[in-house]
Amino acid sequence: MLASEPIAPSAQGTSAARSPAPGALAVRCRDVSVRFFTERRSVTALKNLSLDVAEGEFLSLLGPSGCGKSTFLRVVADLIAPTSGSVQVLGASPDVARLRRDIGFVFQDAALLPWRTALQNVELPLEVARGRAQSSKPPRATPAELLELVGLKGSENAYPHELSGGMRQRVSIARALVTDPRILLMDEPFGALDEITRDRLNEELLRVWRELGMTVLFVTHSIYEAAFLAQRVLMLAANPGRVQEIIPVTLPAGRTLAVRETPEFVQLTARLRRVLEVC
Ligand SMILES: Nc1ncnc2c1ncn2[C@@H]1O[C@H](COP(=O)(O)OP(=O)(O)O)[C@@H](O)[C@H]1O
Ligand SMILES: [Mg+2]
Incomplete structure (x- = not known):
């Protein structure tokens, strides 16, 4: 399977109460670009981003500060419209998905x-x-x-x-x-927590995901968190924000924190670090 193709939900999520149609897409983006225009300059926050996310998938987004991670979540949530390109959320435009209450959002600050x-x-x-x-x-x-x-x-x-x-x-x-919601967007939700609390919440989030079966798009700065949680890691590069690489995670289903001590995990995080260095 190509890394750019979404992982079937059954790869790690259980056949949770919600069972999506096989091959159903939670998010489908084609050539999505977002430019912000301020008085003095314009910023290309995202450039030609194309991506499919399967229903029920857990996708981590990893990349340096300013590479457009939050912008991407905001496009999916219909908080901003892309400058060009097309976005579909569960087969509809983001505004329809928002009105259907298909999307939940968790930010760094619990607010x-x-x-x-x-x-x-x-x-x-x-x-x-x-x-x-x-x-x-x-x-x-x-x-x-x-x-x-x-x-x-x-x-x-x-x-x-x-x-x-x-x-x-x-x-x-x-x-x-x-x-x-069928899609949960999480923007560095545990970024302000101490490491032990973050570890515990990571394990619990996986449990909740397996139980409810929703699609999760999870933004983080942490290589370990991205690798531990996800079925695929979307790595974004900055200036302009763009896809650098999409890396499949083949760690076993039903992960606990102990997986971080396995050679597979160590290899995976080393690979993520190497890619991050050139982002
Ligand atoms: N509302 C906005 N107006 C102008 N520039 C913005 C706005 N939101 C984000 N940007 C710029 O777009 C780029 C991507 O931002 P963001 O998506 O917040 O990155 P990340 O979440 O990866 O740190 C940055 O250069 C940021 O300064
Ligand atoms: Mg951000």
């Missing part, structure tokens, strides 16, 4: 509302949806169940200031999942 409890923060997107009177699909998991899924059973009534950084980020993941 919880301080006056609401953990549970009330997770419930917020549902209240917003009801306010818009949209015909919302019934979610597969309740806010309380999602908090349990991310390891926060017992902390439902805690306020954000009573939670650690890692716990706040768990709440933001539960909040992103509460509308049952």
Whole structure:
């Protein structure tokens, strides 16, 4: 299989509750370019990016600062429109996918509302949806169940200031999942956490992914995190932001942190480092 082809979800994800049609694409990009124009200059944040991501795939995005990782996620989420090229999200344009609530987003900063409890923060997107009177699909998991899924059973009534950084980020993941999105976009979600907390959340994220079966696009600066989590690593180079290489990850399914001590993992991260050096 070519590295530029998406990995079939069954390669690592289980046949989770949601079973996508074989070969269905979560994201399809062709020659996507994004230019930003400011008063003094223009920046090519992305140049001719073409990529297919299969439904249910876990893709890491790795590259130096400023190579367009966040820009790419924002294009998929319909927060910005590409200057040229075409983007399809689950077979539709990004704005249709957004209106269908197909996309959840987790940022580096959990950005919880301080006056609401953990549970009330997770419930917020549902209240917003009801306010818009949209015909919302019934979610597969309740806010309380999602908090349990991310390891926060017992902390439902805690306020954000009573939670650690890692716990706040768990709440933001539960909040992103509460509308049952088919695609989860994560922009350096664990970048501000200490290493031990990050390791633990990496393992738990894999467990949640296997359980729910959504597609994940995960931006990180960490070679180890990218390799541990993903089925493929999309490496972007900067100036202009472009695809440098797409590297398949053939580590076993059901990974635990111990996989990082295997020769395969060491070889893979060495390869990622070599590519990163020329990005
Ligand atoms: N709203 C914007 N206006 C102008 N330039 C931007 C804007 N957003 C991003 N850029 C520029 O586009 C490039 C890519 O940015 P970004 O996608 O944030 O990179 P990354 O997330 O990989 O660090 C950078 O040069 C950045 O300065
Ligand atoms: Mg960024």
